[in-house]
Amino acid sequence: KERHYFFNITNILKVDANGAIRNLTVINGQYPGPLLEANSGDTIFLHVFNQMEDEPVSFHLHGLFYPNNTFDDGASSINVCPIPPSGNYTYRIPVGENEYGTYWYHSHWSTQYADGVYGPVILHSPKEDANLTSYDADRIYVVNDYYYENADTLLDDYLVPDNENSEPNPDAGLISGTYSQASNYLTLADNGTAYKTATYYDPKLTYRIRVANVGFFLPFEFSIDEHTLSLVEVEGTLIEPFETSYVDVSVGERYSFFVKRTVERDAYWIHARFNTFCQASNNPDFSSDVMAIVSYNDTYSVPESKETWSYNGGTPKCLDFPQSELRTLNAQVPMNKNGSNRPDLYVELDVTFFNGAYQMTYGYFNEYTWKPMSNSSTMHELLFNENFQNDAHKSNQQTFTNNQYVLNFDTRGMIVDLLINNFDDGSHPFHLHGYKFWVLASSESGSFYPSFYEDHPERLDLTNPILRDTVSVAPFGFAVLRVVIDNPGIFPFHCHIGWHIEAGLLLTVNALQSEWSHQNYSKEWANMC
Numbered sequence: 401k402e403r404h405y406f407f408n409i410t411n412i413l414k415v416d417a418n419g420a421i422r423n424l425t426v427i428n429g430q431y432p433g434p435l436l437e438a439n440s441g442d443t444i445f446l447h448v449f450n451q452m453e454d455e456p457v458s459f460h461l462h463g464l465f466y467p468n469n470t471f472d473d474g475a476s477s478i479n480v481c482p483i484p485p486s487g488n489y490t491y492r493i494p495v496g497e498n499e500y501g502t503y504w505y506h507s508h509w510s511t512q513y514a515d516g517v518y519g520p521v522i523l524h525s526p527k528e529d530a531n532l533t534s535y536d537a538d539r540i541y542v543v544n545d546y547y548y549e550n551a552d553t554l555l556d557d558y559l560v561p562d563n564e565n566s567e568p569n570p571d572a573g574l575i576s577g578t579y580s581q582a583s584n585y586l587t588l589a590d591n592g593t594a595y596k597t598a599t600y601y602d603p604k605l606t607y608r609i610r611v612a613n614v615g616f617f618l619p620f621e622f623s624i625d626e627h628t629l630s631l632v633e634v635e636g637t638l639i640e641p642f643e644t645s646y647v648d649v650s651v652g653e654r655y656s657f658f659v660k661r662t663v664e665r666d667a668y669w670i671h672a673r674f675n676t677f678c679q680a681s682n683n684p685d686f687s688s689d690v691m692a693i694v695s696y697n698d699t700y701s702v703p704e705s706k707e708t709w710s711y712n713g714g715t716p717k718c719l720d721f722p723q724s725e726l727r728t729l730n731a732q733v734p735m736n737k738n739g740s741n742r743p744d745l746y747v748e749l750d751v752t753f754f755n756g757a758y759q760m761t762y763g764y765f766n767e768y769t770w771k772p773m774s775n776s777s778t779m780h781e782l783l784f785n786e787n788f789q790n791d792a793h794k795s796n797q798q799t800f801t802n803n804q805y806v807l808n809f810d811t812r813g814m815i816v817d818l819l820i821n822n823f824d825d826g827s828h829p830f831h832l833h834g835y836k837f838w839v840l841a842s843s844e845s846g847s848f849y850p851s852f853y854e855d856h857p858e859r860l861d862l863t864n865p866i867l868r869d870t871v872s873v874a875p876f877g878f879a880v881l882r883v884v885i886d887n888p889g890i891f892p893f894h895c896h897i898g899w900h901i902e903a904g905l906l907l908t909v910n911a912l913q914s915e916w917s918h919q920n921y922s923k924e925w926a927n928m929c
């Protein structure tokens with residue numbers, strides 16, 4: 401079935417909690433953008449009309465595979481050029497038979513999504529229903545850190561000499577687009593927004609709650625007072641149900657769960673506690689415990705806030721949820737045909753932030769930092785520019801040309817492990833477009849060496865690790881991510897902290913060029929560059 405959505409992109413003025421006025425870039429006048437819903441097997445047609453006169457825009461549906469049309473993945477300067485000011489474009493997004501769960505979309509041009517161009521996506525499927533408790537309704541919360549200043553202005557302050565990767569600190573947090581700190585909740589909850597964050601739950605119904613971190617920098621810990629959460633889905637992967645009182649969500653990550661009340665009341669507070677230990681410096685004006693109300697009754701009095709943050713009394717660290725707690729339902733980890741723990745190919749990726757020429761700090765994979773190509777994309781260059789082809793030597797597994805670090809994988813079905821050693825003091829939520837990866841290992845300390853495949857097999861979970869599209873790698877920690885190369889296209893692999901993308905922490909995967917270079921692309925796609 402075809403699903404047509406129409407997005408008009410405009411700038412509006414918004415009055416913030418501090419009284420200042422800022423520009424927001426919004427979809428159909430809404431902040432956040434509207435919910436996209438589809439079924440597995442559908443094709444989404446996203447008709448975008450850029451009504452801004454001075455800014456391009458580009459749309460990426462985070463976590464989707466775009467089978468047979470990865471040309472419309474929407475990553476500016478990687479696989480598409482953005483829609484120019486006053487231009488329009490239709491993204492054609494086939495949804496695969498095995499794609500279902502909780503996703504989101506956002507602008508993939510520069511820092512634009514921090515200014516409002518994002519929203520939730522839900523994909524339904526009978527295959528998912530068959531493996532899940534039946535439920536009556538969805539409740540989705542998109543949660544983000546928020547700045548009172550436009551992101552491009554903040555970027556100008558961030559990428560300057562001697563700043564040493566000190567990211568701009570958020571001013572507030574939003575749950576479904578509204579301020580909801582306890583202090584200002586009652587006056588500001590309905591301020592110019594599309595959603596209300598006082599959500600009514602019919603006590604007779606079963607809800608599937610979905611949470612996405614659609615922010616730009618900080619992870620948060622999500623909980624509901626006096627409720628237990630039973631996690632059932634992580635980024636389109638069904639998991640063995642996991643009972644917990646909270647879940648940590650880094651930028652780009654999503655979870656869905658069912659809840660049980662431990663005490664019956666009329667109303668409770670939801671908390672999204674932003675992890676300020678991930679900040680390079682402190683912002684005393686940011687109340688990081690962002691709240692919203694769940695009510696089971698039409699009338700209720702504002703509840704007392706109950707639970708304390710799990711970090712209170714614990715070791716304050718910038719860490720995500722332990723990935724080893726999350727077990728893929730009916731997992732089948734792809735294994736080398738020769739029976740070893742090794743993949744067909746591994747790529748070692750050392751992550752650093754390095755203060756180099758002119759005292760400027762950039763993010764690096766190995767010795768490479770990314771700069772966006774202007775007026776073109778890697779995919780266009782590989783298709784249409786013979787010189788780029790020659791520079792890139794597609795027979796080479798790793799190439800670097802025109803500030804593009806490209807990993808070339810041209811064997812269908814090959815198993816590739818990305819060995820990510822983080823030598824930086826910050827955590828980085830890495831996301832790969834067009835794929836999900838098996839998190840074979842994820843550690844809060846140390847490094848992973850290839851000899852570990854034989855010498856420390858206990859460091860790898862080859863039985864039922866989590867399969868997801870975004871994972872946070874701890875400060876001075878590591879992760880081993882396994883993918884099977886089966887989706888032809890040009891895909892970025894990048895840290896999803898918006899500031900870090902702009903600092904160059906991005907590389908490009910060129911998957912199966914011999915296949916995608918023979919696929920059909922639209923004339924409009926080719927002409928946008």
Ligand SMILES: [Cu+2]
Binds near residue numbers: 827828829895897900
């Ligand atoms: Cu990062």
